[in-house]
Amino acid sequence: MDAEAKTPPAVETHTMMGNEAIARGAWESGVRVAVAYPGTPSTEILENVAKYPQEDIEAQWATNEKVALDVAIGASFAGERAFVAMKHVGLNVALDSLMSQTYIGVNGGLVLAVCDDPGIHSSQNEQDTRLLAELAMVPVLEPGDAQEALDFIRNAFEISERFDTPVIVRSTTRLSHTRSVVRVSERLPASAIGFRENPGKNVMIPAHARARHPLLLERKTALLEYCAGSPLNHWEEGTADYGIITAGISYSYVKEVAPEAHVLKLGITWPVGSEKLRAFCASVKRILVVEELEPVIEQAVRDLGFEVEGKSLFSRVGEFSPRSVRDGLVKAGLLAAQSVSGGMATKPLIRPPVLCSGCPHTSSYMALRAVDARVCGDIGCYTLAVVEPLKAIDVCVAMGSSIGMAVGMSKAGTEKKPIVATIGDSTFLHAGIPPLIDAVYNNADITVMILDNHTTAMTGGQDHAGTGVTLRGEKTARVNFEELVRSIGVQWVRQIDSYNLASMYQTLREAVEYKGVSVLISDRPCVLDPVKIRGEAFLVESESCVACQSCMNLGCPALAWTDEVYDGHHKVGIDPAQCMGCSLCAQICPSNAIQLANLQ
Amino acid sequence: MNRRVPLKADTPAASSAPERPTNVLIVGVGGQGVIMVSKVLASLCQELGYQVKQSEVHGMAKRGGAVFSHVRFGHTVYSPTILEGDADVLVALEWAEGLRWLPYLNQDSGTFIADTQHIVPPFACRNRIRGADSGYSRETVHEVMESVANSFALDALQIATELGVPKAANTVLLGTLSTALEFPVDAWKGVISKFVPPKTVEANTRAFEAGHEWALTFDRETRLKEWQEHTARFSAEIARSDVAVTSTLEITEAWCKGCDICVKFCPERCLAMDERQIAVLTDPDRCTGCRICEWLCPDLAIAVHTPASPVEA
Numbered sequence: 054m055d056a057e058a059k060t061p062p063a064v065e066t067h068t069m070m071g072n073e074a075i076a077r078g079a080w081e082s083g084v085r086v087a088v089a090y091p092g093t094p095s096t097e098i099l100e101n102v103a104k105y106p107q108e109d110i111e112a113q114w115a116t117n118e119k120v121a122l123d124v125a126i127g128a129s130f131a132g133e134r135a136f137v138a139m140k141h142v143g144l145n146v147a148l149d150s151l152m153s154q155t156y157i158g159v160n161g162g163l164v165l166a167v168c169d170d171p172g173i174h175s176s177q178n179e180q181d182t183r184l185l186a187e188l189a190m191v192p193v194l195e196p197g198d199a200q201e202a203l204d205f206i207r208n209a210f211e212i213s214e215r216f217d218t219p220v221i222v223r224s225t226t227r228l229s230h231t232r233s234v235v236r237v238s239e240r241l242p243a244s245a246i247g248f249r250e251n252p253g254k255n256v257m258i259p260a261h262a263r264a265r266h267p268l269l270l271e272r273k274t275a276l277l278e279y280c281a282g283s284p285l286n287h288w289e290e291g292t293a294d295y296g297i298i299t300a301g302i303s304y305s306y307v308k309e310v311a312p313e314a315h316v317l318k319l320g321i322t323w324p325v326g327s328e329k330l331r332a333f334c335a336s337v338k339r340i341l342v343v344e345e346l347e348p349v350i351e352q353a354v355r356d357l358g359f360e361v362e363g364k365s366l367f368s369r370v371g372e373f374s375p376r377s378v379r380d381g382l383v384k385a386g387l388l389a390a391q392s393v394s395g396g397m398a399t400k401p402l403i404r405p406p407v408l409c410s411g412c413p414h415t416s417s418y419m420a421l422r423a424v425d426a427r428v429c430g431d432i433g434c435y436t437l438a439v440v441e442p443l444k445a446i447d448v449c450v451a452m453g454s455s456i457g458m459a460v461g462m463s464k465a466g467t468e469k470k471p472i473v474a475t476i477g478d479s480t481f482l483h484a485g486i487p488p489l490i491d492a493v494y495n496n497a498d499i500t501v502m503i504l505d506n507h508t509t510a511m512t513g514g515q516d517h518a519g520t521g522v523t524l525r526g527e528k529t530a531r532v533n534f535e536e537l538v539r540s541i542g543v544q545w546v547r548q549i550d551s552y553n554l555a556s557m558y559q560t561l562r563e564a565v566e567y568k569g570v571s572v573l574i575s576d577r578p579c580v581l582d583p584v585k586i587r588g589e590a591f592l593v594e595s596e597s598c599v600a601c602q603s604c605m606n607l608g609c610p611a612l613a614w615t616d617e618v619y620d621g622h623h624k625v626g627i628d629p630a631q632c633m634g635c636s637l638c639a640q641i642c643p644s645n646a647i648q649l650a651n652l653q
Numbered sequence: 654m655n656r657r658v659p660l661k662a663d664t665p666a667a668s669s670a671p672e673r674p675t676n677v678l679i680v681g682v683g684g685q686g687v688i689m690v691s692k693v694l695a696s697l698c699q700e701l702g703y704q705v706k707q708s709e710v711h712g713m714a715k716r717g718g719a720v721f722s723h724v725r726f727g728h729t730v731y732s733p734t735i736l737e738g739d740a741d742v743l744v745a746l747e748w749a750e751g752l753r754w755l756p757y758l759n760q761d762s763g764t765f766i767a768d769t770q771h772i773v774p775p776f777a778c779r780n781r782i783r784g785a786d787s788g789y790s791r792e793t794v795h796e797v798m799e800s801v802a803n804s805f806a807l808d809a810l811q812i813a814t815e816l817g818v819p820k821a822a823n824t825v826l827l828g829t830l831s832t833a834l835e836f837p838v839d840a841w842k843g844v845i846s847k848f849v850p851p852k853t854v855e856a857n858t859r860a861f862e863a864g865h866e867w868a869l870t871f872d873r874e875t876r877l878k879e880w881q882e883h884t885a886r887f888s889a890e891i892a893r894s895d896v897a898v899t900s901t902l903e904i905t906e907a908w909c910k911g912c913d914i915c916v917k918f919c920p921e922r923c924l925a926m927d928e929r930q931i932a933v934l935t936d937p938d939r940c941t942g943c944r945i946c947e948w949l950c951p952d953l954a955i956a957v958h959t960p961a962s963p964v965e966a
């Protein structure tokens with residue numbers, strides 16, 4: 054059995070969320086520059102880094118994940134430790150840079166915290182970062198709780214500098230958002246080694262790259278040797294005759310339901326295949342692998358020539374839970390089936406997330422329904438307009454895809470309806486500008502609605518270049534969307550107040566009639582983030598309500614049926630605690646039944 | 654109330670018999686403060702020397718979706734989440750959310766604390782057919798209290814409002830929760846005072862005490878009777894649900910001048926202008942017979958015919 058994984062001498066303890074611990078780890082590691090683009094479940098990492106003094110650490114939002122990684126790479130070239138955080142799909146955006154940087158290696162240590170989302174709590178897919186890491190041949194460290202999250206970041210920087218490689222620390226939603234007690238320590242001094250001129254290593258032209266590729270293979274071998282002795286890969290003796298190889302949060306489920314098993318907890322999940330793994334496999338009668346998503350460890354064990362069970366017992370899709378791990382062990386015949394006593398059976402209420410009451414996105418989608426548009430959606434709060442009653446989005450793929458898709462639809466020439474792309478302000482800056490240039494350049498007949506709610510709302514209200522405020526809350530230059538769009542060459546541009554429903558309907562009608570690229574900027578701050586904006590509440594005068602349900606088409610959660618009935622239909626009431634006073638329902642009501650509450 | 658007395662980390666018993674951690678599941682709707690409630694409990698546990706894990710998922714949950722937070726504490730805690738059927742206490746800030754998570758409650762010894770508050774999602778008001786009712790959960794408080802042995806259903810908002818602090822409904826629930834876990838009352842109050850705005854410490858302390866007191870004086874028999882009466886009223890309300898009554902639309906083409914008013918105002922979006930600029934019903938299945946078109950047509954070209962609805966009949 055190993056000695057306990059080494060943690061620096063305890064100074065004090067705090068209760069921290071996984072993401073806070075990762076941030077603390079970056080600060081303790083002496084990182085000089087930390088960058089991210091927000092994305093659930095990774096967002097809180099940089100928000101927490103920004104709580105440490107600027108003299109220690111630069112913390113900033115980047116325009117997108119590729120820019121974030123490039124900024125970090127620059128800081129690493131400059132000889133300082135650099136850190137970047139993103140969600141799993143963010144790594145797709147940054148991958149181009151990573152694929153070359155892995156040939157180059159690092160000067161100052163370079164660590165990427167990438168947060169996967171098994172179970173797709175708040176994402177567009179559940180890809181497994183370890184597969185991309187394998188492609189890039191960069192090591193992956195997988196912490197299992199908040200303490201490890203902190204410690205592994207420190208370890209990651211050591212590995213990065215020792216093996217001349219970028220390192221990925223992979224978290225998952227569950228780890229990122231679980232709080233537990235963490236021992237913290239002091240910050241290491243920044244390295245200050247400065248830039249090192251070495252074109253053969255730093256400039257990836259074909260001749261240099263050809264020479265660097267074999268070094269990646271050597272690096273992998275060296276890393277495997279390191280894995281064999283590293284306490285990050287932790288062997289725990291059990292009493293049973295079977296052994297479980299696991300990593301990350303799955304370890305806690307294994308310990309919960311099968312305390313008797315021999316366990317090899319891998320802290321390093323790429324590369325896998327060290328002597329320690331071989332010894333573990335040889336020491337047990339039966340080998341099981343419990344890992345969320347792809348069978349990365351399982352395949353590596355099989356490659357070593359052992360018989361192993363993994364995805365045949367534990368699902369390849371979705372998030373694990375103590376229950377699913379136990380079910381897998383029951384299926385394997387290793388645990389006795391336990392009946393979960395039934396209890397009261399209820400039919401769960403369908404309660405999908407919805408746009409907030411007073412959400413400024415609502416009117417855009419009401420108008421899109423009215424002009425019967427074919428809508429290419431994008432990613433943000435406004436994606437919630439896909440469900441009833443707004444139900445106004447036809448397609449949604451990835452950040453920034455809306456405009457390019459609209460161009461393609463218009464060029465396909467089959468669509469009778471007006472083609473409209475809807476994209477949030479943060480998403481437009483992230484990946485919407487190149488496709489808008491493309492639309493103008495190729496003279497597409499589309500309308501683009503920029504839904505400018507002055508924030509990155511979906512991820513909790515982060516600033517961006519269009520808000521004119523930095524991550525540290527300081528004022529900075531602010532992108533003017535209207536000027537930006539005009540400078541691209543768009544002739545038809547209008548900016549309107551999202552709360553003016555009549556003008557929204559009218560302007561959108563004009564926009565879709567325009568031949569060529571028209572851009573409509575729907576402008577109103579988000580009512581929830583970063584600050585709550587609450588106007589005076591409205592109410593429904595019940596005696597005037599004809600129960601026509603027009604207002605219910607908004608999908609505002611403050612509106613619900615009352616017990617009163619008119620002509621066989623439920624009348625509507627407003628929950629004053631939820632109403633934000635946007636007035637949209639009052640503008641829609643054909644019988645003028647909705648009034649400001651305090652006029653009563 | 655069944656009290657769960659977890660072992661302290663440093664007691665000799667804890668080291669000899671690794672006791673199963675205590676599991677508390679806190680659920681509700683985005684924006685209600687589920688995470689705040691669970692943070693209070695988690696930091697209380699930490700202050701009292703337990704190992705504690707608190708787990709939730711941020712993101713979509715905020716936008717009015719279902720929110721849940723697992724709190725586990727004890728001598729050693731591995732999994733951050735609770736096994737189905739293993740929650741010692743289930744605290745629901747909203748009624749239907751409590752029902753959703755009932756399968757997680759330990760059926761033999763678990764305690765269910767639920768706010769009877771209903772938050773009806775827009776989605777539940779989708780079936781607009783004449784006579785239809787909302788899709789909100791139908792299980793009545795009486796039914797649930799009868800089938801779950803240790804159940805406590807309270808109107809926390811009402812209690813908080815009576816105290817003049819409607820915002821402290823969650824603190825009332827914390828007061829009730831405090832009677833299910835054997836922690837010193839003063840420790841609870843101390844932690845709560847750290848989490849609420851300084852000016853509201855006094856009000857929240859009163860709310861906590863009210864929730865605590867409510868549970869201590871809880872008399873199951875009386876409550877069951879009260880809820881039975883409530884249920885009787887409730888069943889009358891739902892009796893009329895799901896009776897579909899279809900309407901028919903009569904459009905006098907000769908009178909339609911193509912002004913488009915009915916098409917723009919139809920809440921079901923089931924009218925359109927045809928190539929002659931005359932209104933047509935494009936989707937008869939969607940028409941609920943709300944009569945907006947009939948009322949708004951300036952030329953009286955539309956009439957809605959509806960058989961008497963069973964509600965009024």
Ligand SMILES: Cc1ncc(C[n+]2csc(CCOP(=O)(O)OP(=O)(O)O)c2C)c(N)n1
Pocket residue numbers: 090091092093118140142143146176177432433434435452476477478479480481506508509510511512
């Ligand atoms: C590549 C990638 N990075 C990050 C995210 C996380 N994410 C989802 S929506 C969103 C931005 C939403 O901001 P905005 O477009 O302004 O719309 P809003 O939510 O404010 O309505 C982000 C960053 C993602 N899904 N994919």
Ligand code: SF4
Pocket residue numbers: 407408409410411412413414434435506510511579580581582716
């Ligand atoms: S957070 Fe803001 S943008 Fe998102 S749904 Fe709510 S109001 Fe709309």
Ligand code: SF4
Pocket residue numbers: 410411590591607609610611612627631632633634635636637638639
């Ligand atoms: S004014 Fe109407 S639409 Fe706006 S938040 Fe209030 S109830 Fe909802």
